Amino acid sequence: MNPSVNKDLFAGIFGLAFGGLLLYESIQLSYPSKAFPLLISSSTVVFSLLILIFSVLKRNVKVVPSENDGILPSRLTIYIIISAIIYILLIDLLGFYSSSFFCIIFVSSILSPNHLKIKPFIFTCLSSFIFLFFVYIIFSFWIKTSIPDGILI
Amino acid sequence: MPEISIISLAVNGLWNVLSPYGLLLCTFGISLGIVVGALPGLSSTMACALLVPMTFSMQPSTGLILLGAIWCGAIYGGSNAAILLNIPGTPSSIATAFDGYPMTRKGQSERALFIGLVSSVVGGIVGVLVLLSAFAPLAALSVKFGKPEFFWLCIFGLSTIAALSPGNAIKGLLGASIGLLLGTIGLDPIIGIPRFTFGTEMLIEGIQLVPGLIGIFAFAQVLELTEQKSVVIAEYKTTPNLIRNVFGELFSTCKANLLRSSIIGTFIGMLPGAGGPVASLVAYGEAKRWDKDPKRFGSGVSDGIVASESANNAVIGASLVPMMGLGIPGCPTAAVVMSGLLVHGILPGSKMLLESGDIAYTFIMSLLLVNILMLFIGYGMLRLSANLLRVPTRLLIPMVLIMAVIGSYTLRSSMVDVYVMLGCGILSFFLGRAGVGAGPLSLGLVLGPLTEDAFNISLTFMQAKNSFLEVFITRPLCIFFILLTITSLCLPVLLDRRKRKKLLLNRKRKVL
Numbered sequence: 102m103n104p105s106v107n108k109d110l111f112a113g114i115f116g117l118a119f120g121g122l123l124l125y126e127s128i129q130l131s132y133p134s135k136a137f138p139l140l141i142s143s144s145t146v147v148f149s150l151l152i153l154i155f156s157v158l159k160r161n162v163k164v165v166p167s168e169n170d171g172i173l174p175s176r177l178t179i180y181i182i183i184s185a186i187i188y189i190l191l192i193d194l195l196g197f198y199s200s201s202f203f204c205i206i207f208v209s210s211i212l213s214p215n216h217l218k219i220k221p222f223i224f225t226c227l228s229s230f231i232f233l234f235f236v237y238i239i240f241s242f243w244i245k246t247s248i249p250d251g252i253l254i
Numbered sequence: 255m256p257e258i259s260i261i262s263l264a265v266n267g268l269w270n271v272l273s274p275y276g277l278l279l280c281t282f283g284i285s286l287g288i289v290v291g292a293l294p295g296l297s298s299t300m301a302c303a304l305l306v307p308m309t310f311s312m313q314p315s316t317g318l319i320l321l322g323a324i325w326c327g328a329i330y331g332g333s334n335a336a337i338l339l340n341i342p343g344t345p346s347s348i349a350t351a352f353d354g355y356p357m358t359r360k361g362q363s364e365r366a367l368f369i370g371l372v373s374s375v376v377g378g379i380v381g382v383l384v385l386l387s388a389f390a391p392l393a394a395l396s397v398k399f400g401k402p403e404f405f406w407l408c409i410f411g412l413s414t415i416a417a418l419s420p421g422n423a424i425k426g427l428l429g430a431s432i433g434l435l436l437g438t439i440g441l442d443p444i445i446g447i448p449r450f451t452f453g454t455e456m457l458i459e460g461i462q463l464v465p466g467l468i469g470i471f472a473f474a475q476v477l478e479l480t481e482q483k484s485v486v487i488a489e490y491k492t493t494p495n496l497i498r499n500v501f502g503e504l505f506s507t508c509k510a511n512l513l514r515s516s517i518i519g520t521f522i523g524m525l526p527g528a529g530g531p532v533a534s535l536v537a538y539g540e541a542k543r544w545d546k547d548p549k550r551f552g553s554g555v556s557d558g559i560v561a562s563e564s565a566n567n568a569v570i571g572a573s574l575v576p577m578m579g580l581g582i583p584g585c586p587t588a589a590v591v592m593s594g595l596l597v598h599g600i601l602p603g604s605k606m607l608l609e610s611g612d613i614a615y616t617f618i619m620s621l622l623l624v625n626i627l628m629l630f631i632g633y634g635m636l637r638l639s640a641n642l643l644r645v646p647t648r649l650l651i652p653m654v655l656i657m658a659v660i661g662s663y664t665l666r667s668s669m670v671d672v673y674v675m676l677g678c679g680i681l682s683f684f685l686g687r688a689g690v691g692a693g694p695l696s697l698g699l700v701l702g703p704l705t706e707d708a709f710n711i712s713l714t715f716m717q718a719k720n721s722f723l724e725v726f727i728t729r730p731l732c733i734f735f736i737l738l739t740i741t742s743l744c745l746p747v748l749l750d751r752r753k754r755k756k757l758l759l760n761r762k763r764k765v766l
Contacts, residue, residue, distance in 0.1 A: 112688040116428045123435050126450055134442035134449060136713060137706040138435065145431040151424050172687050178480045182680060185473070185655055189672055192659070201656045208652035212480070228649055236660060239293070244300075246664045 109156030111172050113149045120145030180211050196251035198233055205229035259611075264386065267615035270315055271623050279316060280323045280624050284631045287327020292335045292343045292639065293657065297464065298328035300664075302590040306597070314598035315616040321591050322570075322617060323624045326378055329530060329567055330632060333370040334639045337559070338363060339487065341472040341654065345463060346530030346566035348696050349538035351471065353551065353558025360554050361491045363640050368493075368500045369556050370563045371632040373512060376504075377564030378625035380516035381523060381571025385578070386618050399525055402715065402725050405708035406735035407525065408701050411532050413739045414539025415694045422689060429690040433698020434705065436461050436678070443703070444710050456670045465662035465671040466678045466699050470692050472658040473679025476651050478686070487650070490643040508560045511541050519565030523572025529585035530566040531700045535693075537565030571621055578602050578614055 124142035127135045174182075184207060191200040209225050210217055240246045270276060290301040301324050309317025332344030337354030350370060357366035415426040439450045440460020451457040479487070493499065504512060515537035522533040541561035542551040551558050573588045595602055600610045645653075662675040682692050716725040726732060 108688045112425055112428060112685070112690050115685070115688070116432065119432060119435070123450055130442075130447065130449060131445075133444050133710055133713065134447045137709050138438045138449060141431050141434045141438070145428065145435060148424055148428040148431060152428060155424070172684070174477065174683070174687070175481060175483075177483070178477050181477060181480045181651070185476075185676060188655070189659065189669075189676060192672075193669065197660070197663075201659075204656065205649070205652040208655070209648040212648040212651060213646075225649065229652075232653055232656075236656065240660055240664065244664065246660075247667045248660075249663070249669065 107172055109152050109159075113153035113156060116145055116149030116152065120149055177211070181208065184208050184211065192249050192251065194251045196253045197248045198237065199253035200251070201233055201236070202229055205232070260615075263611045263615040264619060266612060267617070267619035268623070270612075270616045271319060271620045275316065276319055276620065277627075279320045280620065280627050281631060283320045283323025284327040284624060284628050285635070287324040287329075288331035288334070288632065288635055290324070291328035291331020291333075293661065297344050297587075298325050298332075298346075299586040299590055301325075301328050302587055302594075306590060306594045309594055310597060314595070314600060314610075315613045315620075317594055317598070318591070318613065318617040319620040319624075321594055322621045325570055325587055325591070326374075326567065326621065326624045326628060327631075329570060330371065330374040330563070330628060332566075333374065333559070333563055334367060337366045337370060338639065338642050339650075339654065340475045340478075342467065344530070345467050345700065346534055346569070347562065348467070348471070348531060348693070348700075349534040349562035350559055350566075352538065352562075352693060353553070353555050356552065356554030357556075357559070358643070359488045361489050362493065362554070363488065363490060363643055364493045364496060364636065365500060365556075366554075366559060367636050367640060368496055368633070369504065369559045371629065371636065372500055372504055373515075373560045373563035374567040374632075375625050375629045376512055377516045377519055377567035378570060378628070379622065380513075380564070381520050381568035382618060382621045382625065383571070384520050385571040385574050386622070399731065400729070401708045401711040402729055403731040403735065404525065405705065405712050405726075406732050406739065407522075408532075408705040408708060410735050410739045411536050411701050412697065412705075413743050414535055415697060425688075425690045426694040429685060429692075429694035430698035432681075432685070432690075433695040433700075434702040435698075436466065437699050437702020438706060443707055456673070459670070461674050461678070461699070462665060462671055463699060463703075464665050465675040467696055468658050468662050469675035469678030469680075470682040470696050470699070472654055472661075473675060474682040474686060474692060476655050476658070477679070477683045479647050479651055479654075482647075485646055485648075487643055487647060490640055492637075503556055504560065508557055511544075511557050511560050512564050514544070515541060515561040515564040516568045519568030520572040522565070523569035523585070524575045529573065530569045532704075533569045534562040534566040535697055535700070537561040567625075571618075574618075574621075578606055 120142050123138060124146055127138040127142050130138070184204070188200055188204040191203070194200075195203075206222075206225055206229060215221075241248055271280070287298070287301060291298060302321050305320060305324060309320060312320070328344060329346055332342055332347035333350045333354065335341045335343035336347040336351035338358055340351050340355035342348045342351055354366045354370065357363065412430060415423070415430045435450075437460075439457055440448070441458060442449055448458050518537040518540060519530075519533040522536060523529070538551075538558060538561045541557050542548045545551065545557060569585065570587075573585045574591075577588045577592050592602055595613075600606065600613060606614050642650075658675055658679070659672050662671045663669065665671055682695055685695065686692060712725055716722055719725055727736070
């Protein structure tokens, strides 16, 4: 099967589900709230259907596969998504600066396990400290943004 | 007002700005603006809003010089992050990333940054010259631009989708419609009914533009960089004869694009509510449409950066046209600057020229000087910014993630915006893998609330007048935009057909 069909199928199915759900929700709304969403969600459904039809039509077209054909990301990317979610949840618990410090150390060690030796590790700690110091100067000291606090800072 | 008096006001204004204190304020404002603009989440509006209290103790004209310098610097600064990291520092730089980042990947970061700088300066000067020469008559013209006309302008803006999604216009349309739908989440702007919140209170206030865009560009870029598994984003190479090269290219091959994009930016900037993001995306789309080889856009061409940067900087001067002429701010930053004027007891509007002409012209002349100074200050900071490429990706990825989080949070001090950023980022990443680009998605998100507002108000007019044609079609500016949209959609197809016919004819001749 033509590898780009997978991409089209994903885009079409996602668009159909998203557009269909919001189309259903739009119908429940009263006028004038529904006018614009109804127009756009029905367009989303139409575009998704067109993508699906074209993907079925071109499934037998032979194309040389390339590296970027897959939809699913690498395992490393999934780890980064999970780390980002944990980091964001930790902000409320630990505080912004401490969770950010741990985030830099943790994410950089996932990305490059070779740097877990003492010297590179100290370099990472130092870099994250300097970076967070600048963040503090700009956001907490100058702009005076209310940074989320937790058990730590 | 007699012409001679305007000239003398302009000369006096220039004299005020050229004082050592004025020059110092300009330099400080530009440098600060560039730094602020380069940080995702910190917009020119926020920078100006933060500095308005600082101007209370200053003379009105000096306070305005500082605000103008920060505004110009921030809009240009947004291009630095867009070019180097594929993360627009401000929403106005979305289109800059389309060609700026590919240039960085090719090792031409320094050239891309300098092209962005020179284009910003040219666009900025064009916008200010329009403001200087014709702000009173143009201000009167801008109020003739009603909601039906604005609706068609938004549709014209959406017609650039085809230009933003090479090879697959339907996927581009799908991306834009998803973006438009994301923009409708939250309270309905007319009667305040919650829409698409699925019972969660978090979504009642809707998806804010800045966190949404940070997610679409910054967080999705974090994931893209992870996928690439490279040690650094790109190799940093210095460009020999940078100044001569860039000036030569811009003023020979790109001059038509530079002028056209500056004019587009000036025109869109004058319309209240549109602003830099719309201007830069429309200018990019038009640059691609009028190019002899549109397929090269997106692969790292100078014209892409030229279009976006000249248009978004031209917006600055132009958005002051309705503000200074009528007291209607053209964009959020103009509203902040207007608040600075009001604090000093200066009422923007038709009488401003008569009552506070000296202050008005000092401000206008300062914008002109700021744009010229920015060329030197920006050039000085160019290599400093480009050194960002030396930071290893294992450190850059978590740092960008942290900047994305703090940038989203700062907007309203709300963790909801951080969750929105994360959600939009993951959505954009997966849609990107399915061939639905971030450009159409962001265009939809930017234009969504503007289009809906214009559409709903036009519908109300239509009900009151009981005529669809009279409201949506037969108004002269509506006709103009409808024709422009049809032309812009059909022209690439017609040109493509003509090209194919020519190719076929040439082949036949060769065979014969």
